[in-house]
Every structure is written in structure tokens, then in C-alpha cells.
Amino acid sequence: MDESSGAAPRRRGERPEDCEAGPSGFSLAGFLPYRLSVATNRISRAFARRYSQRFGLSIAEWRVLAVLGSFAPLSSNEICERTAMDKAKVSRAVALLTGKGLVDRAAHPSDQRLLRLSLSAQGQATFEAVVPIAQRLEAELLEGLSAEERALLERCLDHLDGAVRRLETGGT
Amino acid sequence: MDESSGAAPRRRGERPEDCEAGPSGFSLAGFLPYRLSVATNRISRAFARRYSQRFGLSIAEWRVLAVLGSFAPLSSNEICERTAMDKAKVSRAVALLTGKGLVDRAAHPSDQRLLRLSLSAQGQATFEAVVPIAQRLEAELLEGLSAEERALLERCLDHLDGAVRRLETGGT
DNA sequence: GAAGTATCGTTTCAGGTGAAACGAAGGTCA
DNA sequence: TGACCTTCGTTTCACCTGAAACGATACTTC
Numbered sequence: 001m002d003e004s005s006g007a008a009p010r011r012r013g014e015r016p017e018d019c020e021a022g023p024s025g026f027s028l029a030g031f032l033p034y035r036l037s038v039a040t041n042r043i044s045r046a047f048a049r050r051y052s053q054r055f056g057l058s059i060a061e062w063r064v065l066a067v068l069g070s071f072a073p074l075s076s077n078e079i080c081e082r083t084a085m086d087k088a089k090v091s092r093a094v095a096l097l098t099g100k101g102l103v104d105r106a107a108h109p110s111d112q113r114l115l116r117l118s119l120s121a122q123g124q125a126t127f128e129a130v131v132p133i134a135q136r137l138e139a140e141l142l143e144g145l146s147a148e149e150r151a152l153l154e155r156c157l158d159h160l161d162g163a164v165r166r167l168e169t170g171g172t
Numbered sequence: 173m174d175e176s177s178g179a180a181p182r183r184r185g186e187r188p189e190d191c192e193a194g195p196s197g198f199s200l201a202g203f204l205p206y207r208l209s210v211a212t213n214r215i216s217r218a219f220a221r222r223y224s225q226r227f228g229l230s231i232a233e234w235r236v237l238a239v240l241g242s243f244a245p246l247s248s249n250e251i252c253e254r255t256a257m258d259k260a261k262v263s264r265a266v267a268l269l270t271g272k273g274l275v276d277r278a279a280h281p282s283d284q285r286l287l288r289l290s291l292s293a294q295g296q297a298t299f300e301a302v303v304p305i306a307q308r309l310e311a312e313l314l315e316g317l318s319a320e321e322r323a324l325l326e327r328c329l330d331h332l333d334g335a336v337r338r339l340e341t342g343g344t
Numbered sequence: 345g346a347a348g349t350a351t352c353g354t355t356t357c358a359g360g361t362g363a364a365a366c367g368a369a370g371g372t373c374a
Numbered sequence: 375t376g377a378c379c380t381t382c383g384t385t386t387c388a389c390c391t392g393a394a395a396c397g398a399t400a401c402t403t404c
Binding site for chain 3: 075076077087088090091092094095111112113114115
């Protein structure tokens, strides 16, 4: 998470000056990475507020819960891949979840380095309780967008994801 | 910034299991807040890598530079509004930028509580050097999307922004 | 099987984070 | 004026973060 709190942020065009770009021709308010960042952080906070209150879960914990709810058993490393979190973050989230009794950890039978993580009964129950909240929030965010628009948004996200991945691996 | 590093994250549908949602009917890989977060963090990192190397700027510093480049002079509070960062973060970024000689700070003539922040000549030069990098990155991200798709992406971001703002202010 | 290398998950470390406390300045009202 | 409240920007505090170091396990090569 990145962004802010008490600010009273503006939408593009909400104030006259925001439409203008200044002498440089650059406008932060219209800059895609900036806009994505603001929207994303605001959404993450809104979502976290809903389930962290009720269930005492951080975003990282919820993500681990979510992938384990769908794909258990997984190793720590597999959770990294599926959640796009780094291994330290996953390790901490898993430690918290096992501490709360939501996740069971066992050793992999043939490779002692790997963990075999899965949801406990309580973890499964928590997961199933959070899912509808997640889905309702998503529905509320998308409300007002047509099916075509939603599909295109999906496509745009795929596109951005692919583009930035290419930038990362490719040259500067 | 939030997400991870060494992971080898997957796009939706890249692996067969990712298309399936598990017994719960929930798939993290298709969950909008999650997808936004991953794409955003990856983009932020890619962008930061480009200018932080060359100019020694953090994302927060770049944002302050960007708004001052377009709208100086501004108070600290106005920067908060325009960048959607909280006041502590802005305060720290401004302190760093003034330390580097990129930002000039003066007292507001009629209200001593307010700062009057603007770019120094060096700050202006840095800003003008970073702008093309920012614009090129944005262009690379959007490459392959038609004008209609870009416009719709804009609209979707506006929509999401408005929706989550309503959630924040409205009920849970 | 011994030596060297790779991978797994944890922990450490230095630095970044927002919420809240804070002092300073301004405003309000009697 | 003086008491009180608000607003501005800074600083403190407890926490979170990723990069790197780490010990443990597994694999590879000879």
C-alpha cells in the first residue's frame, strides 16, 4: 500500500486547473501509472477495511487464504507465484495464519525443504465467509459498467500486465 | 509499493488451473482488486527503476516534482490534495527535495503556517528531464491499445475511482 | 560419498509507512 | 485582551517492507 489518507483527492477535470497540463505539457492527473496507483490503493484500503475489521486479516493474509482456499495444498513458493508476493511477505503471512489456527503446515513427504500448507477447518470457514464480501465489493466497483466495458477492462489489464512484464525482462 | 520481486507470476489463463476457480467459485487470479494491485505495483517499480537510477528520486519525490512543475507555487497541503499522498509523506519528500536543492521553500506572505513551495532552476531542469521518460513509459504501456480502448480504460479508471470514493464516504 | 551448487523458507537489517501527538500560527467570540 | 478552537506542517512511534544473509535440505558432478 502506498497512498494516503486524509487527502481530498480530485478527479480529473473536477477542478479547472486539473485539465490543464502546465507549461511542460505534462499532467500528473492524467498520467496512467499515477492514476492506477491512486485507484488501486484506494480500493485496497476499502477492501481491507471490510474484512480486516471483521476477521483480523491483513491483505497479505487474505491473499494467502484465498489461494489456499482454491488450490491447497501449496508450498510457500507456490503461494509466492500465485499471489505475486515476495517470499518474506508470504512467510510472515503464513506464520500469522498458522498462529491463528487458520492454516495447517506439514512437511512435504519427499522433500523436507518444502512446506505443505492447507486451510484448517477454521481457515476454510473464514475463507468462505470472506469470499462473498470480496465478491460484493467487486460487484459494487463494477456496478455501472456494461459487460463489454468489463471485458475490455480485463483486456486492458492483461495488456498492461504483459507490457510491463516485457519492459521488466527486456531492456530499460 | 506492495508486491513482490522474485516471483514468476502468471497471467490469467497461462496455466490451466488458473482458469478454474476452485470449489468455492472464487479465483484470486480474476479478482479485480488483486489484478489492479499486481499490475500497478509492477508498473510503479518499472517506472521507478528508470528515473530513480538516473535522478535519485523516489516515487513520492517524483510526484511532488511533477505537481510543482505544473502548478507551483503550492503549499504542502495542496500537494497532498494533488498527489493523493498523506501529509507526512509529502513533508518527507519535500524535505528531501529541498535538501537536494530541487525545491525552494518560502513562507506564505499572509499566512505564516503555509509553505510556498516551488521548483528551483535545478528542480525545473530535473522535472523537464524526467517528463519524457514518464511519457515514453506510458506510451510503451499503452502501445497496442487502440484509441478507443485507451479512452475506455480512462473511463473505467474514472468509474472505479468514483465507485470506491462512494464506498469510502458512504456505508461499509 | 565428498564437494560444490541450487533451492526452500526464515530471519535480520535498514529504511519506509500512516496514525497520532505535537508546536506554531490563525481564527472566533465574548 | 484572553480563552478556545482550527489548520498547517513536522516529528514520533510502532509497524511493515524488500533485499540480503542465513541454516537446512536436496541435487549434481566427479
